[in-house]
Amino acid sequence: MRLPIYTAAFTGLMASPALAADLELNLEIPRLTVAEYHRPYVAVWIETPDKAAVKTLAVWYDVKMKNQEGEKWLKDMRQWWRRAGRDMTLPADGVSGATRAPGKHQVVFKGGAAPLGNLPAGQYNLVVEAAREVGGVEVVRAPFQWPPKARATSSAKGTSELGAVSVTVKP
Amino acid sequence: MHMIRRGALAAVSVVAALAIPAAASAHRQWLLPSATVLSGADPWISVDAAVSNDLFYFDHVAMRTDGIAVINPDGSKGEIKNPATGKYRSTFDVQLSQPGTYKIVNTGEGASASYKLGGETKRWRGNAAELATAIPKEATEVKIMENARRVETFATRGAPTKEALKLTGRGLELEPVTHPNDLVASEPATFKLVLDGKPAANVEVEVVQGGGRYSKAAELKVKTDATGAFTVNWPSAGMYWLEAGVRGGTSSIPNAERSASYVTTLEVLPD
Numbered sequence: 001m002r003l004p005i006y007t008a009a010f011t012g013l014m015a016s017p018a019l020a021a022d023l024e025l026n027l028e029i030p031r032l033t034v035a036e037y038h039r040p041y042v043a044v045w046i047e048t049p050d051k052a053a054v055k056t057l058a059v060w061y062d063v064k065m066k067n068q069e070g071e072k073w074l075k076d077m078r079q080w081w082r083r084a085g086r087d088m089t090l091p092a093d094g095v096s097g098a099t100r101a102p103g104k105h106q107v108v109f110k111g112g113a114a115p116l117g118n119l120p121a122g123q124y125n126l127v128v129e130a131a132r133e134v135g136g137v138e139v140v141r142a143p144f145q146w147p148p149k150a151r152a153t154s155s156a157k158g159t160s161e162l163g164a165v166s167v168t169v170k171p
Numbered sequence: 172m173h174m175i176r177r178g179a180l181a182a183v184s185v186v187a188a189l190a191i192p193a194a195a196s197a198h199r200q201w202l203l204p205s206a207t208v209l210s211g212a213d214p215w216i217s218v219d220a221a222v223s224n225d226l227f228y229f230d231h232v233a234m235r236t237d238g239i240a241v242i243n244p245d246g247s248k249g250e251i252k253n254p255a256t257g258k259y260r261s262t263f264d265v266q267l268s269q270p271g272t273y274k275i276v277n278t279g280e281g282a283s284a285s286y287k288l289g290g291e292t293k294r295w296r297g298n299a300a301e302l303a304t305a306i307p308k309e310a311t312e313v314k315i316m317e318n319a320r321r322v323e324t325f326a327t328r329g330a331p332t333k334e335a336l337k338l339t340g341r342g343l344e345l346e347p348v349t350h351p352n353d354l355v356a357s358e359p360a361t362f363k364l365v366l367d368g369k370p371a372a373n374v375e376v377e378v379v380q381g382g383g384r385y386s387k388a389a390e391l392k393v394k395t396d397a398t399g400a401f402t403v404n405w406p407s408a409g410m411y412w413l414e415a416g417v418r419g420g421t422s423s424i425p426n427a428e429r430s431a432s433y434v435t436t437l438e439v440l441p442d
Contacts, residue, residue, distance in 0.1 A: 075210040078442075
């Protein structure tokens with residue numbers, strides 16, 4: 001996937017400063033010992049330091065339910081819904097996906113490619129919000145700088161609906 | 172601003188209004204939606220409608236549903252579904268088949284009068300049209316009050332919209348500055364009170380949080396400024412009841428005083 005020649009050629013250009021950079025998200029959905037367990041809905045988005053949503057990278061929900069009935073609970077991811085979700089048309093290609101089981105998950109977003117696209121240079125937070133039926137809701141933020149000059153990782157940790165969350169940016 | 176006195180009403184174009192002090196034990200009218208922020212293609216809400224002292228406990232008398240209207244996001248008239256009235260509350264559903272913001276509203280207009288007849292004080296309440304025949308000609312000390320009341324709540328599917336929030340220009344109304352379905356605990360919200368389409372200045376607004384049965388509910392009072400605007404700093408997330416009342420404006424009944432009241436239920440979500 002990487003095109004070293006293009007990377008070299010574009011690194012110095014303001015128009016697409018991060019064409020080949022990667023943003024790697026690692027997140028853990030905790031295994032919970034509860035009588036009734038449903039996989040959480042999870043939204044992943046990028047925000048500016050003043051919490052304005054820039055891009056939604058992923059929404060994991062019940063995409064397969066008939067008549068799009070799974071969308072009924074998207075609003076339970078309250079922060080994402082208010083800042084981004086309610087203005088989106090779902091399902092969205094490359095963004096919508098099925099809910100995931102407890103465990104560790106890694107997703108890599110490529111600079112220049114949907115859904116990350118060309119993110120303007122700046123300081124951001126990667127935000128993960130999880131909402132679980134018959135459970136709670138939790139939001140975790142990990143800051144990052146874009147485009148990355150060198151590989152950098154920042155970590156955060158949830159206490160209830162999310163475990164460890166980290167974001168690694170790589171030039 | 173002007174103080175309103177009977178007799179001056181017809182002569183003066185009145186913008187300012189005199190706030191009615193809220194009685195401590197006043198029965199409160201309310202519409203309580205099951206949800207205010209919704210997603211998905213075909214969400215419904217269920218709404219309780221009642222009159223009670225404590226919010227939002229249905230323990231006094233049901234609100235009638237025949238005066239309840241729905242304004243769809245596109246401004247068209249919607250409908251309530253499955254209405255039922257019990258001893259203490261009414262309940263009905265609203266299907267949010269369009270994306271955007273719905274207004275659910277109960278308005279009422281009427282008149283009340285007091286007068287003396289044969290040394291006795293009499294009271295009357297009814298439609299303005301009945302006034303002419305309701306009060307005997309020999310009555311003295313006739314005081315007539317024209318009343319307009321409005322009870323509202325809002326629900327939004329998807330992104331909030333503004334079409335349904337348009338004012339009618341009649342009675343006391345809420346003009347949103349902050350959208351009524353975009354409220355979170357950490358952000359103050361600003362609204363304007365409008366009487367017959369004009370800013371209602373210097374009016375006291377009572378804000379009461381629901382859930383007062385087991386611990387003291389948050390209550391605060393704010394006043395509208397010269398533009399009718401007021402700002403609420405929410406003590407915490409929850410369902411809130413807002414009420415304001417004024418005397419003033421132009422009455423359609425000769426020699427009558429005018430009163431208008433506004434109530435809304437607003438949901439403030441956690442951040």
